[in-house]
Amino acid sequence: MTLQRSLVLIKPDGVQRGLSGEIIKRIEQTGLKIIAIKMVWVDKNFAKNHYFDVGARHGEKVLKSLVDYLTEGPVIAICFEGVDTIAVIRKIAGSTYPNEALPGTIRGDFAHISKNYANTNDRKVGNLIHASANEEDAQKELKLWFSIDEMHSYKRSDENHLI
Numbered sequence: 791m792t793l794q795r796s797l798v799l800i801k802p803d804g805v806q807r808g809l810s811g812e813i814i815k816r817i818e819q820t821g822l823k824i825i826a827i828k829m830v831w832v833d834k835n836f837a838k839n840h841y842f843d844v845g846a847r848h849g850e851k852v853l854k855s856l857v858d859y860l861t862e863g864p865v866i867a868i869c870f871e872g873v874d875t876i877a878v879i880r881k882i883a884g885s886t887y888p889n890e891a892l893p894g895t896i897r898g899d900f901a902h903i904s905k906n907y908a909n910t911n912d913r914k915v916g917n918l919i920h921a922s923a924n925e926e927d928a929q930k931e932l933k934l935w936f937s938i939d940e941m942h943s944y945k946r947s948d949e950n951h952l953i
């Protein structure tokens with residue numbers, strides 16, 4: 791059985807707004823399993839390593855805003871494991887820009903800022919959660935955030951219904 795892993799970060803706004811439990815609940819209740827979790831306050835260098843391709847995709851101004859955002863306070867880093875984990879979590883997270891994210895998604899239910907407002911008013915796109923975009927990114931990101939001995943293998947009691 792090939793299971794897939796994804797990195798989730800509850801970004802500083804999610805932690806500071808007390809939404810950590812709500813965000814974890816929405817993902818965990820699908821049956822995806824937490825196999826690693828910790829709170830970390832990263833520095834700018836670490837944030838740049840994590841967002842290694844954002845400068846190329848969105849430009850240096852967005853990268854700076856994002857690095858400032860991620861280092862505003864502690865984040866909660868989680869590794870989830872399950873079937874089609876990356877796509878399932880991206881679906882629950884919703885679109886990048888909260889004004890476009892559908893109701894029922896984390897970003898749609900708990901934020902509303904638009905790309906245009908953020909960029910014309912020098913505000914961050916506070917969208918509460920990072921979720922790995924694809925398998926290659928997930929592997930890179932998990933290596934950056936967790937050591938092997940922080941990842942755990944155990945059975946969920948409802949596993950026979952889920953996978």
Ligand code: IDP
Pocket residue numbers: 844847848852855856885886905908909913914915916917919920921923
């Ligand atoms: P994702 O988080 O949905 O995967 P990415 O394109 O990987 O979206 O962008 C990473 C993060 O960069 C976003 O979650 C958001 O916080 C931030 N971001 C994206 N576009 C902009 C922008 O135009 N201005 C400021 N921040 C942005």
Ligand code: MG
Pocket residue numbers: 921922923
């Ligand atoms: Mg991304």
